[in-house]
Amino acid sequence: MSADPRGTHVTQTRAGWLFVSPALGLIGVFFVVPVVVGLLLSFTDFDIYALGDPSVARIVGVRNYAQIVSDREFWGALRNTLTFVLGGGPLSVLASLGAALLVNARLVRFKSVLRVALFSPVVTTLVAVAIVWRYLYHPHYGLIDFALRGLGLPAVDWLGDPHWAMPAIILFSVWKNFGYNMLIFVAGLQNIPEEQYEAARIDGAGGWARFRHITVPGLGPTFLLVGVLTMIGQFQLFAEPYVMTAGGPLRSTVSLILLMYEQGFRWWRLGYAAAIAFILLAIVLVATLVQMRLQRLERR
Amino acid sequence: MSRIPGGRAAKPPRAAWRAGTLAGAALLLLAVACRPSAPATTTVRFWAMGREGEVVAELVRDFERENPGIRVELQQIPWTAAHEKLLTAHVGHASPDVAQLGNTWIAEFVALRALEPLRPWITRSAEVKPWGFFPGIWATNVVAGEPYGVPWYVDTRLLFYRKDILARAGYPTMPTSWSEWHAAMRAIKALVGPDRFAIFLPLNEWTQPMILGLQCGSPLLADDGTRGAFAGPEFRRAFAFYVGLFREGLAPPVSNNDVANLYQEFERGYFSMYITGPWNLGEFQRRLPASMRDAWATAPLPGPEGESTGVSMAGGSSLVMFRTSRHQAAAWRLVEFLSRPAQQARFYRLCGDLPARHEAWQDPSLAGDANLRSFQRQLERVAPWPMVPEWEQIAIRLQEQAERAARGGAAPDSVLSDYDRDVDRMLEKRRWLAARRLNRRSGGSRGPG
Numbered sequence: 001m002s003a004d005p006r007g008t009h010v011t012q013t014r015a016g017w018l019f020v021s022p023a024l025g026l027i028g029v030f031f032v033v034p035v036v037v038g039l040l041l042s043f044t045d046f047d048i049y050a051l052g053d054p055s056v057a058r059i060v061g062v063r064n065y066a067q068i069v070s071d072r073e074f075w076g077a078l079r080n081t082l083t084f085v086l087g088g089g090p091l092s093v094l095a096s097l098g099a100a101l102l103v104n105a106r107l108v109r110f111k112s113v114l115r116v117a118l119f120s121p122v123v124t125t126l127v128a129v130a131i132v133w134r135y136l137y138h139p140h141y142g143l144i145d146f147a148l149r150g151l152g153l154p155a156v157d158w159l160g161d162p163h164w165a166m167p168a169i170i171l172f173s174v175w176k177n178f179g180y181n182m183l184i185f186v187a188g189l190q191n192i193p194e195e196q197y198e199a200a201r202i203d204g205a206g207g208w209a210r211f212r213h214i215t216v217p218g219l220g221p222t223f224l225l226v227g228v229l230t231m232i233g234q235f236q237l238f239a240e241p242y243v244m245t246a247g248g249p250l251r252s253t254v255s256l257i258l259l260m261y262e263q264g265f266r267w268w269r270l271g272y273a274a275a276i277a278f279i280l281l282a283i284v285l286v287a288t289l290v291q292m293r294l295q296r297l298e299r300r
Numbered sequence: 301m302s303r304i305p306g307g308r309a310a311k312p313p314r315a316a317w318r319a320g321t322l323a324g325a326a327l328l329l330l331a332v333a334c335r336p337s338a339p340a341t342t343t344v345r346f347w348a349m350g351r352e353g354e355v356v357a358e359l360v361r362d363f364e365r366e367n368p369g370i371r372v373e374l375q376q377i378p379w380t381a382a383h384e385k386l387l388t389a390h391v392g393h394a395s396p397d398v399a400q401l402g403n404t405w406i407a408e409f410v411a412l413r414a415l416e417p418l419r420p421w422i423t424r425s426a427e428v429k430p431w432g433f434f435p436g437i438w439a440t441n442v443v444a445g446e447p448y449g450v451p452w453y454v455d456t457r458l459l460f461y462r463k464d465i466l467a468r469a470g471y472p473t474m475p476t477s478w479s480e481w482h483a484a485m486r487a488i489k490a491l492v493g494p495d496r497f498a499i500f501l502p503l504n505e506w507t508q509p510m511i512l513g514l515q516c517g518s519p520l521l522a523d524d525g526t527r528g529a530f531a532g533p534e535f536r537r538a539f540a541f542y543v544g545l546f547r548e549g550l551a552p553p554v555s556n557n558d559v560a561n562l563y564q565e566f567e568r569g570y571f572s573m574y575i576t577g578p579w580n581l582g583e584f585q586r587r588l589p590a591s592m593r594d595a596w597a598t599a600p601l602p603g604p605e606g607e608s609t610g611v612s613m614a615g616g617s618s619l620v621m622f623r624t625s626r627h628q629a630a631a632w633r634l635v636e637f638l639s640r641p642a643q644q645a646r647f648y649r650l651c652g653d654l655p656a657r658h659e660a661w662q663d664p665s666l667a668g669d670a671n672l673r674s675f676q677r678q679l680e681r682v683a684p685w686p687m688v689p690e691w692e693q694i695a696i697r698l699q700e701q702a703e704r705a706a707r708g709g710a711a712p713d714s715v716l717s718d719y720d721r722d723v724d725r726m727l728e729k730r731r732w733l734a735a736r737r738l739n740r741r742s743g744g745s746r747g748p749g
Contacts, residue, residue, distance in 0.1 A: 052413040249557045
């Protein structure tokens with residue numbers, strides 16, 4: 001119709017924008033606006049008095065951030081969260097990889113049953129299984145301590161001892177979440193061409209060598225994806241301590257998000273809580289960038 | 301993965317909001333649907349917590365029988381979620397008409413402007429009068445001269461002690477002054493040896509050192525609740541006494557987590573005194589063997605200057621009405637019903653919560669028990685915590701400081717100045733609000749905020 005290619009281009013662009021506008025609108029309303037409002041909130045002292053009368057909220061600049069950095073509670077929560085990320089993250093990825101290798105192995109029977117069984121913790125309700133695990137961890141009636149005593153080991157007060165509460169949470173969380181990453185790993189494993197394994201076998205490579213030189217490099221992008229997803233998820237530790245320990249004993253399982261929740265919805269220091277959220281965002285962003293850089297270096 | 305970015309953290313409040321909205325919508329539908337068929341029935345929404353929420357159902361049934369025009373929709377909320385639920389309900393405009401409220405939360409809900417001032421209701425009421433209740437308990441419901449709640453049941457702390465051990469140490473009755481009390485603890489310690497202790501003061505509880513502060517006459521917060529008064533001489537005296545008990549070895553420097561079974565430890569004499577509340581009356585009766593029945597008793601707290609200064613905390617729950625409620629008249633009827641001495645005594649028989657009304661204590665189920673009499677005597681000498689919304693947050697911080705002094709060996713006075721500094725920071729907003737009010741009053745030209 002039109003001979004002017006520029007006109008067609010403009011119409012097409014306009015149509016394109018038109019098509020994406022519903023999605024953009026939704027993202028704007030439900031994502032961009034809340035994030036911006038949250039950021040603005042973090043520069044105010046919006047608190048319980050402001051909930052009663054909004055006119056008493058003040059703009060305080062970066063005071064919330066300065067207070068957070070000088071707050072012992074924050075550093076405690078950061079330490080707990082890092083323990084969870086650095087202790088639980090690698091463990092979770094390894095568990096997922098192991099499970100993926102297991103359900104993908106040719107020797108294993110009833111693969112689909114196994115896969116469903118290993119995936120089922122992911123789809124169960126966290127609060128429900130957390131309560132079950134609280135029984136498992138119980139020092140008197142718990143199955144875990146029963147087994148420990150059976151092996152002649154001392155029983156551990158898992159959720160009552162400040163040194164053991166975080167490991168207990170990590171263990172529970174790994175069990176709860178490894179199935180999801182397992183699926184991603186299975187998909188990654190199936191993308192590795194079978195011929196490579198055959199060729200390697202002909203060249204005389206053993207099981208370990210095949211795993212080390214074919215499976216691991218073949219899973220490279222999957223590792224990146226799983227690593228980043230797991231880490232972001234791990235930083236958001238909340239429901240497990242919220243349900244199982246409420247941050248105790250001796251605040252040893254207070255995570256950053258739990259601290260934010262307490263500040264925001266228990267003490268109603270919403271401005272302060274919003275500032276914690278943005279600090280967490282910055283931490284996760286930096287950690288993700290570092291992780292991506294590391295993996296890129298490794299691939300070279 | 302269960303934790304997709306941004307997902308988990310916001311869930312409970314969001315879920316509560318959603319539930320609130322849904323409940324609101326459902327109620328609206330219900331109201332619309334019911335209007336033509338039953339115009340005379342008013343539905344009162346009543347939230348009660350934990351065990352109280354369970355047993356009050358029986359009382360509510362009788363209330364409905366007495367008031368055919370009123371239906372009570374009772375919702376039971378677990379204590380652990382109660383505070384958040386009430387606040388989210390307020391923010392989401394889904395508050396109930398009447399609710400049970402821990403009386404340390406009243407100041408906070410008043411700051412939120414969630415509660416209905418009760419003076420006009422009380423003035424008109426024949427049932428609810430301030431002098432019918434323990435004065436210290438009534439005071440916990442009054443913010444800036446205005447009552448916002450009616451005491452429902454009361455809670456305080458006093459001594460549970462081993463009568464037998466105390467007698468063997470040379471004290472047939474519990475002393476009433478600090479100096480004698482201190483001497484008695486030393487005598488017990490000398491009797492029981494190095495592995496046992498005179499008193500158990502859990503390091504993860506702030507109530508005990510705070511009560512000692514109240515006893516010495518510390519206001520806890522100064523300048524109308526805008527500054528900490530913990531470095532003042534009154535609280536310093538109380539805190540030195542408290543820390544001294546640990547340093548002298550009279551109290552073990554441990555928290556509740558370190559004592560696996562409190563009742564067993566009490567039985568075997570690991571400690572001879574324990575400052576705790578009314579719920580433990582039932583527990584001590586149930587969990588200690590029958591042979592121990594006469595070996596323990598309760599006593600009001602000793603005071604620094606003798607019995608009259610043996611103050612304890614005024615705790616418990618109140619019944620409050622919400623400002624947004626459209627059924628306040630019916631809700632008030634329920635409050636009046638639950639405040640009747642007969643209902644209060646019945647409530648005690650159902651769950652062991654102590655009545656807030658004097659008259660209810662004449663009921664035979666309460667009047668005959670010596671251990672309960674100690675509570676009654678203590679309740680005549682109770683004082684409220686400072687009525688500021690930040691109180692709980694402030695009080696929790698004392699635990700950390702007390703632990704530093706008792707376990708870590710930090711100097712009590714420097715610990716208290718640190719604590720005051722923390723508290724002052726938490727109360728900065730209150731100082732600003734007070735200054736602002738003052739400016740308004742003196743300037744007065746600008747309109748109402």
